Amino acid sequence: MILLKRLTLLFVLLISQHLSADELTEQNALFTALKKKSSFKILSFDRGIDSLELRSLLTDRLPVLTVSMEPTITTGRPDRQIVDSIDFITSTLYTDTMKVYPVSSLRSKIELRQRLRSGGEIVGAMEGDVVNVNHARYLDHQSSYSLSYIQPLLKNAFKFGELNHSISVALLYSEQLSFERKRSLLKELSALRTLFWDAYEKKSLLTIYRNELRRSEDLFQVEKARLRIGESTLLDSINASLNVLTSQQSVLDANIAMELSISQLATELTLRPDTLWVNDSCDIVVGDLPDDSTLLFLFEQFDPNLQVFQKITERLCLEHDKIRHNIYPDLQLRASVRRDQSGDNFFSDNAGYTSNAVVGLLFSYSIPVRKNIDLQAKSRYEFQKNEISMKQYRIEAVNQIRNLRMSWKKELSRLGLMKQIVTVARQQLSIAEKEYELGTIDRFELSDVKDKLTKCEVDYLKSRIEMKRLEVIVDELTGTLFQKFNILID
Numbered sequence: 006m007i008l009l010k011r012l013t014l015l016f017v018l019l020i021s022q023h024l025s026a027d028e029l030t031e032q033n034a035l036f037t038a039l040k041k042k043s044s045f046k047i048l049s050f051d052r053g054i055d056s057l058e059l060r061s062l063l064t065d066r067l068p069v070l071t072v073s074m075e076p077t078i079t080t081g082r083p084d085r086q087i088v089d090s091i092d093f094i095t096s097t098l099y100t101d102t103m104k105v106y107p108v109s110s111l112r113s114k115i116e117l118r119q120r121l122r123s124g125g126e127i128v129g130a131m132e133g134d135v136v137n138v139n140h141a142r143y144l145d146h147q148s149s150y151s152l153s154y155i156q157p158l159l160k161n162a163f164k165f166g167e168l169n170h171s172i173s174v175a176l177l178y179s180e181q182l183s184f185e186r187k188r189s190l191l192k193e194l195s196a197l198r199t200l201f202w203d204a205y206e207k208k209s210l211l212t213i214y215r216n217e218l219r220r221s222e223d224l225f226q227v228e229k230a231r232l233r234i235g236e237s238t239l240l241d242s243i244n245a246s247l248n249v250l251t252s253q254q255s256v257l258d259a260n261i262a263m264e265l266s267i268s269q270l271a272t273e274l275t276l277r278p279d280t281l282w283v284n285d286s287c288d289i290v291v292g293d294l295p296d297d298s299t300l301l302f303l304f305e306q307f308d309p310n311l312q313v314f315q316k317i318t319e320r321l322c323l324e325h326d327k328i329r330h331n332i333y334p335d336l337q338l339r340a341s342v343r344r345d346q347s348g349d350n351f352f353s354d355n356a357g358y359t360s361n362a363v364v365g366l367l368f369s370y371s372i373p374v375r376k377n378i379d380l381q382a383k384s385r386y387e388f389q390k391n392e393i394s395m396k397q398y399r400i401e402a403v404n405q406i407r408n409l410r411m412s413w414k415k416e417l418s419r420l421g422l423m424k425q426i427v428t429v430a431r432q433q434l435s436i437a438e439k440e441y442e443l444g445t446i447d448r449f450e451l452s453d454v455k456d457k458l459t460k461c462e463v464d465y466l467k468s469r470i471e472m473k474r475l476e477v478i479v480d481e482l483t484g485t486l487f488q489k490f491n492i493l494i495d
Contacts, residue, residue, distance in 0.1 A: 007184050011388035022301055028284050032490050034201045035194055039492070041275045042298030044193060048186050055182055062175045065168055068119040075112040102257060109137045124166025125156035137487050146347065155343035159333045165333065170327050181316035182424065187494055188309035193471070194492075195481040199474060200270045201283075206470045208285040210463065214259045217459045218252035224455075248452060252455035291420065291472045294413050300406050300483060314395035321391060325384040332377060339363070402482060409479055423465040430458040 029037075039045050041469040117129040133148040161167055228245040231237035264278070271278040294300065305311065346358040437454040440446045487494055 008137060024191050028325075028492055029201070029270075029281050030284070030287075031198060031201050034197060034270070035274070035490055037274050038194065040196050042193075042273065043275070045190065052183070052186060055179055055427070059175055059179050062172060062308040065120060066122070066169075069116055070117070071116045071176040073114045076110070077112075078107065078109045110136045120168050121156075122166060122169040122172075123156065124169065126155045127156065128155075130206060132347060145205045147345070148347075149343060149345045150343060150344040153339070156338045158336045158338055160331060160335045165327055165330045165472075166216045172241055173323055177320040177323065181313055181320065184309045184312040184316060188313060190494070191309060191481055191484060191486055194486060197270075197273055198477045198486075199275055200266070200471045202470055203268045204263070204266040204281075204283050204475070205267040205289075206466060207259065208283045209466050211256065212285055213459060213462045213466065214252065214255040217455065220455050221245070221248045221252040224448070224451065225294050237448075245448065268331060289469045289473060291416065291469065291476070293418070294479065297407060297410060298311050300410065300479070301403065303355070303483040303485055304406060307488070308482065309484055310398060311395070311402075312439055314391060314398065317391050318388070318395070321388045322386060325381070325388060326359065328377065328380045328384055334368065337367040339365050339367055406479075410483070413475050413479075414473070416468060416475065420472060423461070423468050427458075427461045427465045430454075436478050 029149060030081050111134075113133045114130065115132075116128065118129075119127045129152045131148070131150050132441065133146070135146050156162070157166070163169070163175075225245040225248070228237050228242045232239065232242045267279045267281055267283070270283075274281075295303075340363070342360070342362045344358060344360040346466075434454050437451050441448070441451045479487060486492070
């Protein structure tokens, strides 16, 4: 009775553990990793930081408003220029200027500056200067208003303007970083898929060896029964016992390998190993690959490594053109309008003012120094280096795609053959067990049939897992993993 209660409790614990563990599929493993793995979270933070840096750079397109004020208070004689500009009513003009008065002044400036993508700049400014002498007995007010436009015509002009160039380079660099993060994500997810199928393989191997152990134990029980009735020898019983022990050793090794594989997978998913349950009863679906032209098209379209090379090429071309353009002379078009006003009151009717408008060209040229020449040479070397690396990568990838397709065809044909072999081996075991019961074959022949079935099942399993590993490599190389599992990447 006590033994029955213990067995019931153990059964309940096993059932509860099985129910608490989540059934893990390949797609669930990928989504779980995207949610919980720290490296993927760091990638999302890097993407956010890059977005903020780009947004900060784009704010240079916005106008900049600057307001400055400079109040001062001094004690002394007012400047003769201030005295001349003040309309004194008294006849003690120069007598008063010899006295010491408190002098306060306020200088203010409001400036609005707008940079243009063409390299030019528009600046509007308003300046004021108010001087108070002897507590407003003498007051002077001066103000000026200006609007100016500066546009380079050769150097740093239009698409080679500093603002336009810096934004274009930043956009290309941001796209390059995005593809690099996508490449890193693709590599980690592919490694995770490999770990999943390794765990699936180890779990399936454990199931195969457990079935082998069950068959060995059944045979051992038959041999013991035959030994009791004198139809078998003690040696046959001992050999059957040895087969059981060998099968137990295989189960033990397979169980250790499975636990290690599950532990590695759980570590990658940041989960506890006891919460993972890999369902090895689901069938492995393996289809055919597209033709070479379709695979090459997918490679050119989605491979992040190739896209990184392309963005580096675009950025280096832009930087090289900018360096070469810096050799041009500096020719600027300048246009400005200015109005100056002075009086004893800002709203005075008799205030004097002057205004002028200026349009001109400013030409300057600096002879290119060695630094510019070296920068051009360095830019060419970097461009050629990137072109060679991209060409070599494309050649290696194309050859790898072709080799993968040949390996795929070979493994696919082998997989079909192995499936037939397993079917025949199971039929052979069923017939051998019946003949063994009839006594037409001995135990050694039956054991040999069982060993062949185990070997065929193991080979068939490894062939299917090898197909999934090839599929992982193809998906990583062509960059189609995200589309295949509906993973959205910003």
